[in-house]
Amino acid sequence: MTRILCNHPNHNYTLNYFSELFHCGKSTISEDIAIIRDTLLAFRLGDLLTTTGAAGGVRFVPLIKKEDSASYIADLCHELSDPNRILAGGYLYMNDILHDPHQVNQIGEILATRFMDNQPDFVFTVETKGTPVALASAHFLGCPVVVAGRDGQAVAGPLVSINYVTASSRRIQTMSITKRAIKEGSRALIIDDFMKGGGTARGMAHLLKEFNVDIVGTGVVIATKEPIEKLVEDYSPLMVLEGINEVENRIELSAADWITAN
């Protein structure tokens, strides 16, 4: 039962489902749910929420404790600050992290915990590097992902496109989504891997406005400290990049305030 519940976060299972699967009474199931819940809570592995009534049941809610998030992000900052990660042009190599399922799941669970109460209907990202983190966050939130394409090519069917300018590179770019991917008036959580000027995130917000979608939050893995004024106002990075010093071969990266705050 633990395996089934934890495997599908925020998915509601009826007591009937378990009672038929395990051939036992609903009261036994209820008692077991209480035991699993106590254990999950005691070891900070998540929570089980039960709802009553016709549509009632039980679902697993991931719930990373502040201290655990902070300690994981501190380790990640340390790992990402390795000078070998400095690439030509002052970029930071983090592809290995973004493509390691275990790391991506940890990051996704922290972001999901952060935005759980905002109840998004879907996670929105733009290809390509943000996709893994967006999927992991959506997995723990129990909702789907919509990925905007950087050009019309990878997107199928009737498109809605916008042009936008990234604040840092000042280049005009295009992003598109399939019309059928988004339901009018739903709630979106924007997730991306990296934010510098916020131009991409603002482009995403404009694209969503075409569908009357409500943006309930914006989460990024790393945001640069400069420029302090980003093109989006409200965003939650896990880490803040103060700078990459190519001369001294040093990366200055730290956990975001909301991660370290008590």
Place this chain on the structure above:
Amino acid sequence: MTRILCNHPNHNYTLNYFSELFHCGKSTISEDIAIIRDTLLAFRLGDLLTTTGAAGGVRFVPLIKKEDSASYIADLCHELSDPNRILAGGYLYMNDILHDPHQVNQIGEILATRFMDNQPDFVFTVETKGTPVALASAHFLGCPVVVAGRDGQAVAGPLVSINYVTASSRRIQTMSITKRAIKEGSRALIIDDFMKGGGTARGMAHLLKEFNVDIVGTGVVIATKEPIEKLVEDYSPLMVLEGINEVENRIELSAADWITAN
């Protein structure tokens, strides 16, 4: 313990780890492991493998039973055969499936079960649509993913690139990977979302050859029936697409033989 083990498939946990976490003796842990194992096996939810010795411990191994894979793939074929999914040009809309974390996890678990014994060191894919399935497969296999870029842009650091021709479109394309992403002489499992002529998969194989990497398998979500002779010899699709009939508005899609075989 179930939550921890199932959350990180194929990751080895020592008995010491659990005995310290739960403040109890190793014999208690061993007994509990036996109980969890019996339950997982009884309900076909996976297996626990224990190893002894200095590096010993216990790990969770996902293990989908043939019947369950077959029934899931049958449902997926039904869902994907909806005529509304036919796109202009005879394409099949499946972005929603590839971006639904629950569906992607199911697909990944089936592919991981298929290739578990081949013991890949990493999963290899090319951006963008294969990435989610590659990550999910890697999650269940307990290994990282390496994603080749379609152009040099999204890839960081020194590159290894090749040009290749997709058998179906006859267009020359480029794919690249960061040199540091791959260890010489390791074992790769190729995963992609769609295979028509096999040109992309062959390009991936050529790129891996530059690193003396051994390809232990190739898994794709959907392969087209035509051309029967693909540019790669050995591949395992989950589903086979016989054709999309735009005139009769019909999609002919079925489960692959190895999925339905007993």
